Amino acid sequence: MSIEQYDLAIIGSGSGNSVITPFWDNKKVAIIDSGTFGGTCLNVGCIPTKMYAYPAQLASNATTAARLGVDMQVTKADWPVIRDRIFSRIDAISAGGKAYREKELEHTTLITEEAQFSGPKQLTTPSGRTIEADQIVIAAGSRPSLPDVPGLDLPGVHTSDTIMRIDSLPKRIIIVGGKYIGSEFAAIFSGLGTEVIHINRSGQLLSNHDNTISDEFTRIAKEQWQVALNRTLHSIDQQGGRLRVNLSATGHETNEVVDYFVGDVVLLATGRVPNIDRLNLPAAGIDTDAGFIARDEYLRVLSDGQPLDGVWAIGDIANPQMLKHVANHEQRLVSHNMENPDSMKRETLGPIPAGVFTRPQIASAGLTEDEAKDQYGEEAITVKVQDYGDTAYGWAMEEYDGFVKLIAEKSSGDILGVHILGAEATNLIQPVLTAMSMNISAHQLARGQYWIHPAMAEVVENALLGLDVPDSGCL
Numbered sequence: 001m002s003i004e005q006y007d008l009a010i011i012g013s014g015s016g017n018s019v020i021t022p023f024w025d026n027k028k029v030a031i032i033d034s035g036t037f038g039g040t041c042l043n044v045g046c047i048p049t050k051m052y053a054y055p056a057q058l059a060s061n062a063t064t065a066a067r068l069g070v071d072m073q074v075t076k077a078d079w080p081v082i083r084d085r086i087f088s089r090i091d092a093i094s095a096g097g098k099a100y101r102e103k104e105l106e107h108t109t110l111i112t113e114e115a116q117f118s119g120p121k122q123l124t125t126p127s128g129r130t131i132e133a134d135q136i137v138i139a140a141g142s143r144p145s146l147p148d149v150p151g152l153d154l155p156g157v158h159t160s161d162t163i164m165r166i167d168s169l170p171k172r173i174i175i176v177g178g179k180y181i182g183s184e185f186a187a188i189f190s191g192l193g194t195e196v197i198h199i200n201r202s203g204q205l206l207s208n209h210d211n212t213i214s215d216e217f218t219r220i221a222k223e224q225w226q227v228a229l230n231r232t233l234h235s236i237d238q239q240g241g242r243l244r245v246n247l248s249a250t251g252h253e254t255n256e257v258v259d260y261f262v263g264d265v266v267l268l269a270t271g272r273v274p275n276i277d278r279l280n281l282p283a284a285g286i287d288t289d290a291g292f293i294a295r296d297e298y299l300r301v302l303s304d305g306q307p308l309d310g311v312w313a314i315g316d317i318a319n320p321q322m323l324k325h326v327a328n329h330e331q332r333l334v335s336h337n338m339e340n341p342d343s344m345k346r347e348t349l350g351p352i353p354a355g356v357f358t359r360p361q362i363a364s365a366g367l368t369e370d371e372a373k374d375q376y377g378e379e380a381i382t383v384k385v386q387d388y389g390d391t392a393y394g395w396a397m398e399e400y401d402g403f404v405k406l407i408a409e410k411s412s413g414d415i416l417g418v419h420i421l422g423a424e425a426t427n428l429i430q431p432v433l434t435a436m437s438m439n440i441s442a443h444q445l446a447r448g449q450y451w452i453h454p455a456m457a458e459v460v461e462n463a464l465l466g467l468d469v470p471d472s473g474c475l
């Protein structure tokens with residue numbers, strides 16, 4: 001077969017799809033994806049999970065409404081209706097995007113096969129196609145990572161790739177994994193009425209967060225569903241038509257079963273691994289770093305520590321911060337650098353925020369309190385934890401749990417970290433992130449603008465005012 005020549009080849013149609021800017025209109029572009037067009041976020045990640053999180057939030061409002069004197073009854077969450085609403089929208093977007101690249105645009109070729117490197121600028125596919133391109137962008141993402149234990153192939157054992165399309169709402173689900181994916185699905189299923197058993201290897205849920213967040217979230221989660229901490233998955237087997245999840249005690253060398261739970265469905269949310277093993281990277285001499293593709297500050301991949309001309313990597317395949325807004329930003333950076341080789345840009349954005357769409361929501365950016373103490377010294381930082389419940393909107397909501405925690409440097413007033421647990425946390429964080437990204441001090445953010453009264457955002461204003469930082473002169 002002849003070698004196909006392209007100006008640009010992209011592996012991965014998630015954030016990779018947006019690499020095809022108008023710059024490429026009169027050039028030849030190949031986009032290669034062996035999976036569902038549109039990648040993880042659209043098909044099995046951020047978007048469908050949040051489309052489930054919202055109805056789960058609505059269904060659970062009955063509990064919170066009661067303390068406001070509103071008697072609200074939720075009689076049923078109709079899983080097939082919720083599921084079909086979500087996927088009728090998502091599947092249409094994926095199919096539309098695929099048809100656009102495949103049929104409508106003359107300059108793009110969609111290749112729906114697995115691609116592997118066969119040279120620094122050459123890719124091959126199982127059907128024998130050979131593709132060469134001046135520029136190659138690796139946007140091959142990540143996939144669920146599973147522990148090596150017996151029983152993972154039993155019917156009813158799922159990952160985030162399959163759980164959202166099951167036929168009916170399970171009576172009882174066992175979720176293994178206590179960070180983003182496990183916690184978001186625990187909130188979704190418990191909100192919709194499933195009995196949830198949530199298993200976590202360490203002693204805290206969301207243990208990668210600031211301790212105040214992890215401790216509080218673990219406590220609040222236990223009020224909503226059953227949580228089993230310090231337990232590691234040992235094996236899964238069948239028991240009378242149901243699934244039995246066997247657990248060992250984390251850190252115990254004997255690996256004996258100390259606990260088990262029986263449920264109808266099991267969700268493994270035990271982490272994600274970048275797809276580097278699917279690319280034959282050694283054929284291109286591409287370096288890896290801790291399981292991710294290694295890159296320079298312009299996001300060119302490295303080969304023997306040196307940038308490999310015309311080969312770039314973005315998103316989960318290269319960045320341990322596996323977040324869609326990170327992958328999207330990296331796409332914009334690589335697009336700019338490919339299109340403007342004489343004025344390339346480095347990564348300069350401020351701290352990376354992350355949201356967890358649980359009940360309550362969580363949002364964070366920057367340093368945890370422990371990290372700030374380590375980096376700046378305890379005396380150099382100031383910390384304020386402001387409860388929603390001490391603000392006017394918190395009274396309206398009768399909100400007991402929510403808080404905004406800010407960490408700042410005393411001498412400069414720079415905000416070092418923000419950690420929010422509570423209603424609309426993923427929106428409330430944004431002004432703080434603006435300040436952190438654009439060098440606005442804590443006092444200036446609080447007093448350099450109006451804050452609408454009595455909006456929920458006053459909890460952020462009050463947290464800022466509670467920090468021991470220099471006066472900016474703003475009133």
Ligand SMILES: Cc1cc2nc3c(=O)[nH]c(=O)nc-3n(C[C@H](O)[C@H](O)[C@H](O)COP(=O)(O)OP(=O)(O)OC[C@H]3O[C@@H](n4cnc5c(N)ncnc54)[C@H](O)[C@@H]3O)c2cc1C
Nearest residue numbers: 012014015035039040041045046115141315316322323324
């Ligand atoms: C359940 C879940 C919820 C999430 N929620 C959020 C959230 O709320 N907010 C957030 O910011 N992030 C969230 N994420 C993370 C987010 O989805 C990812 O960070 C993002 O999708 C990564 O995009 P990407 O372009 O790097 O890779 P992907 O979107 O994964 O795209 C990679 C594509 O490459 C293809 N591919 C891989 N190898 C090959 C090969 N060799 N040949 C051909 N094709 C190949 C795959 O089929 C895939 O389609 C979530 C993830 C999951 C799983």
Ligand SMILES: NC(=O)c1ccc[n+]([C@@H]2O[C@H](COP(=O)([O-])OP(=O)(O)OC[C@H]3O[C@@H](n4cnc5c(N)ncnc54)[C@H](O)[C@@H]3O)[C@@H](O)[C@H]2O)c1
Nearest residue numbers: 147177178179180181201232233269270271272322355356
């Ligand atoms: N809202 C969001 O932004 C969002 C949502 C979902 C996913 N994501 C991204 O997806 C990535 C993956 O998330 P995740 O939650 O799957 O992975 P993770 O690696 O963050 O957490 C995996 C969890 O599984 C546990 N675990 C692993 N092996 C285990 C075992 N054998 N037994 C018991 N527990 C075990 C770990 O202790 C940990 O709690 C994250 O990096 C995140 O950035 C983001």
